[in-house]
Amino acid sequence: MAVPKRKTSKARRDRRRTAKERLTIPNVMDCPQCHEPKLPHRVCGACGYYNGKEVMSVE
Template sequence: MAVPKRKTSKSRRDKRRASNYKAVKPNIMECPQCHEPKLPHRVCSACGFYKNKEVKEVK
């Protein structure tokens, strides 16, 4: 069985582990009421609507 000759450095080890990480860009959609950008499945911060119902009052 193969045995490593030298200890793997922290930078080499972490570089290998980091190659599998990929940051995910948030999906932004348009609010059907006010047409402002918002995240899906969340209340619109501009108008306060969610699923065509007013959920919170916005000043």
């Protein structure tokens, strides 16, 4: 069984852990109908359009 020769420092341990837990910024695109920012592959909350069709009515 492998045994480490030296103690892993807290800085090295924490640097390794944070690399996996980093959050990415979500992609934001403009709606082709109303040009409001929206997430891709989702219905626009401002106009209710998705893929060029009205999916839900927004009041």
